[in-house]
Amino acid sequence: MSVEEIDTLVIGAGQAGIAISEHLGSRGVPHLVLEKNRIAENWRSARWDSLVANGPAWHDRFPNMDFTAHGPDDFVPKEQVADYFVAYAEKIGAPIRCGVEVTSVIQQADRFRVETSDGVIHAVNVVSATGAFQRPIMPSVVPAEAGIMQIHSHAYRNPSQMPEGAVLVVGAGSSGTQIAEELLRSGRKVYLSIGPHDRPPRRYRGRDFVWWLGALGIWDLKVPAPNTEHVTIAVSGAYGGNTVDFRRLAARGMNLLGRAGTYDNGILHFAPDLADNIARGDANYLSLLDRADDYAAKNGLDLPEEPEAREMLLDPESMTNPTLSLNLADAGITAIIWATGYAQDFGWIEADAFDDKGRPIHERGVSKVPGLYFLGLPWLSRRASSFIWGVWHDADHLASRIAEQRQPGARAASAG
Ligand SMILES: Cc1cc2nc3c(=O)[nH]c(=O)nc-3n(C[C@H](O)[C@H](O)[C@H](O)COP(=O)(O)OP(=O)(O)OC[C@H]3O[C@@H](n4cnc5c(N)ncnc54)[C@H](O)[C@@H]3O)c2cc1C
Secondary structure, eight states: OOOEEEEEEEEOOSHHHHHHHHHHHHTTOOEEEEESSSTTHHHHHSSOTTOBOSSOTTTSSOTTOOOTTSOTTOOOBHHHHHHHHHHHHHHHTOOEEETOOEEEEEEOSSSEEEEETTEEEEEEEEEEOOOSOOEEOOOOOSOGGGOOEEEEGGGOOOGGGSOSSEEEEEOOSHHHHHHHHHHHHTTOOEEEEOOSEEOOOSEETTEEHHHHHHHTTOTTOSSOOTTOTTOEEOOOOGGGOOOOOHHHHHHTTOEEEOOEEEEETTEEEEOSOHHHHHHHHHHHHHHHHHHHHHHHHHTTOOOOOOGGGGOOOOOOHHHHSOOOEEETTTTTEEEEEEOOOEEOOOTTEESSOBOTTSOBOEETTEESSTTEEEOSOTTSSSGGGGSHHHHHHHHHHHHHHHHHHTSTTHHHHHHO
């Protein structure tokens, strides 16, 4: 069987693969993008039906194309985010081959042997753009024998999919809070287990929080603040975009719980950390308001004052007298949605490029193996890296490195 030869092979045609295709193309680097499904597939089939982008249309996009069917402050529905990337790929003429899965990448002396569902390819460079959110993490806390439907948030679609009864959502990042709110609005009894989180204001003084993150340099932070690696961010563009406010959700009937712990005999236990976790989210919220006020004052910005943004509802009973164990049957809980995040899986890459936990060792996406690159990972170069706007800039950097390495003698010089 003949082997296809290509200079640079990009694996994955989500936003990351499309972004690097644009930057490789503009530098004249011959390349091919392989996608096992469809372009931007995960925006279509790994997200719930009502999801909208977490950032407004002016922000959650690539610099060279607007969302024409939406105003700049709209939160674009996820199907239209996928359509945007399909249109973008077409606009730049990205050489994407869909329906081809890469099954292994094997490091060889001066190239990579790439095995795919459609034959073998030899590539000088490989860019893994397979996404940060690859393998849903679903803790095995509640056994199947408990007779409760359990799904990960990536498999949640809408309330009608859930059996009759109350639903427990575990995890209060953006996915967990949005899903829990949707279920509550649909008339379900909802329990929400809340861990440590950041909770930015949706808007403050007339500006969306993504604008403030830019102005305050937070998108460009190079590493997470100490001890915040496991802190999720609770933000939502749903229903026009509102600040996530757990006290308000409790006032509307949501049952708040601390972090889910162990399970025995029909009873699920929760850490006594609900009030602390909410206090921490409040502190994060208030610190952003403080920093925004400070920035506005220092830069003479004429933005309307918003003192009411500092007002909070009283702590609900669930915070002052927290539930530490819950008999799931007595509570009427028939389903659990684990909104507990994702792991990465690079087991299909055979190269000396990973640490002992299987995480890529890299510098801004340039791995220690010449010719092997990673794109779209959280904190690849900075906080924005796994988001639409940030990945485009990381892709520019990687494409420039790849183009440099193609200069005669460059690879030998960097190896020596
Ligand atoms: C629920 C949720 C909501 C989000 N909302 C936003 C938001 O509003 N704004 C924002 O900026 N970011 C958001 N993100 C973060 C991020 O933008 C998305 O996760 C985005 O899909 C990441 O793009 P990507 O190209 O890096 O990866 P993906 O979109 O996951 O694309 C990777 C592609 O690689 C393909 N692939 C994987 N393995 C192989 C293989 N072996 N062979 C061939 N192809 C392969 C997959 O089919 C997929 O199409 C959200 C993330 C989640 C989970």
